[in-house]
Amino acid sequence: MILFVESLDYRYPGSSRSVISQLNLECGVGQSLLIVGDNGCGKSTLGKLISGLLQPSSGTVVINEKNVFRLPSRKRVSAAMYVHQENHLQYFKSSLEDEIRWMEKWMSAEADLTQLGAFFVSNDLIRNPHDLSVNEAWRFSLYLSMIAPPTVLFIDEIPAISNRNNRAALSNLMKARHELGLVTVLSYQRILDYPFQAVLAMEEGRLTSV
């Protein structure tokens, strides 16, 4: 197993209610997974737990036999990366080029600028990331995630599934990650007509098969 989640439980500080409750999940080599659920069911929280952005109340997240919460931050990002549902929040440089250079430096990797086209991002790299539209910003996040592809990528929502550039970018990403044997998880409010290897429903903090 690449990703192994066992008995995961999470309560937000000051809350008596578990958002994630005794959740178990396993993903193998190259697997893609869609997690579907209503607003407030815990999809984003699960993504942040898997990516080590939140510490669980109890339970473990293991990626390639290593406990995510015990990894130093750089290794943790190599193990699991989280694409935020508000992508603009993840940008802090004043140009796309600077974002790319920062990612290269942080991950000790070299970006392939010819791959921007696969994500329908124009190569006008002097643009400020905050000037990108919602869809462009999301696709740029996908591109950044491929500079040093993490073992597990959790994408918290696709902003517009009817947008054909988004669909093509997601397909390109999933194909590339599958070929590399990496795990891709997408969360969304609805079932999508995409070839995910598994579709799970999230309800009351737990996952069930669809």
Place this chain on the structure above:
Amino acid sequence: MDIYGVVMRNTCELWPDAKKVTEKCETFFGTQFEIYQPSEYVVGTSYTRRVSEEIAFVLLSQAKAGVSLLSQDQFTRIWRLIEWLDYDVAALSGGWRKYLGLSLFSNQKADARLFIDASRHLSDTLLLNLLRGLEESGGESVVFLEYDILPILNVLPSLLLLHEHDDRLEIGNPIQMDCSQAGETNY
């Protein structure tokens, strides 16, 4: 009340201010709209801590301005927020936080409301709650400008579609999807 959705050729125009398409809507309807557009940094922001306090604060402000539609009891019932009243706003999920903002915005008297990027993050349940709440809020017309028009169309098949033609909008036919082409459309 009539509910419209604009079938957009290029959704990149929605960011940062949707000025061009808003002008087309104003020309088509011959009116000025109350415009909803979420802030980029909406995450974790509110005036007060709890949902009940936030509703009371905003409704009081609206009442002082003479634009409030509903009392607090009516508001929480119609917008189906009763079970969330004791929650911290910051502890709500992204979708519920956005829905709270949409409901508070909609509690202002207005003949015409224009929603920009309202449906993103909302499940079908919250989309239906939003449409029901808007029906109760009155007014003549509601227009949605969305990155993805299909989720609203799926829960409201009677949605009236406005198509872009050069510098104007026209009532159009049902959407024909063509997934073979690249593009930034919202259908």
